[in-house]
Amino acid sequence: MTSYWLVKSEPGSYSIDxxxxxxxxxxxxxxxxxxxxxxxxxxxxDHVLFYHSNSEPPGIAGLASxxxxxxxxxxxxxxxxxxxxxxxxxxxxxxxxxxxRFVKEFKQVIGLADIKKQKGLASMELVRQGSRLSVQPVTExxxxxxAAIAKxxxxx
DNA sequence: GCCAACGTTGGC
DNA sequence: GCCAACGTTGGC
Numbered sequence: 001m002t003s004y005w006l007v008k009s010e011p012g013s014y015s016i017d018x019x020x021x022x023x024x025x026x027x028x029x030x031x032x033x034x035x036x037x038x039x040x041x042x043x044x045x046d047h048v049l050f051y052h053s054n055s056e057p058p059g060i061a062g063l064a065s066x067x068x069x070x071x072x073x074x075x076x077x078x079x080x081x082x083x084x085x086x087x088x089x090x091x092x093x094x095x096x097x098x099x100x101r102f103v104k105e106f107k108q109v110i111g112l113a114d115i116k117k118q119k120g121l122a123s124m125e126l127v128r129q130g131s132r133l134s135v136q137p138v139t140e141x142x143x144x145x146x147a148a149i150a151k152x153x154x155x156x
Numbered sequence: 157g158c159c160a161a162c163g164t165t166g167g168c
Numbered sequence: 169g170c171c172a173a174c175g176t177t178g179g180c
Contacts, residue, residue, distance in 0.1 A: 054165085112167075129173075130174070131174095
């Protein structure tokens, strides 16, 4: 069964353009247990909505897909790094990351404001007030609505 | 195990 | 820059 997800990223630190030029990346740096559990549930072939947060406008910028299930996130072992976790060990890692690849960049970002206006998307985790979860499950129906909106977008 | 203080996320 | 919503931390 294919599952659907949404991951958030600040384009200033890692944007859909970065993913496009890299081709694929390990989704490192997530340090929230609920989000981690979702990352561990991602399977090869799952579809991923790529969301730009803290940007203008905030919204879904494109699509990615899962190409490898989660492995230990190496950034937790990097003493000098921003994501170092002193409680993590190689034997017992705390944090995991799947690998995702670039699929497509939408012609325009589908803004959060527009998503909120869509009836069929009212129950998305993203739309919940104060939702800070950086990795979220999405239903197939929600994914299809987003894909349909993306298809209807005109070139800039 | 409770809960107050504090830090972070992220839209606006 | 403001602030609501949460997650985390640490004293007790």
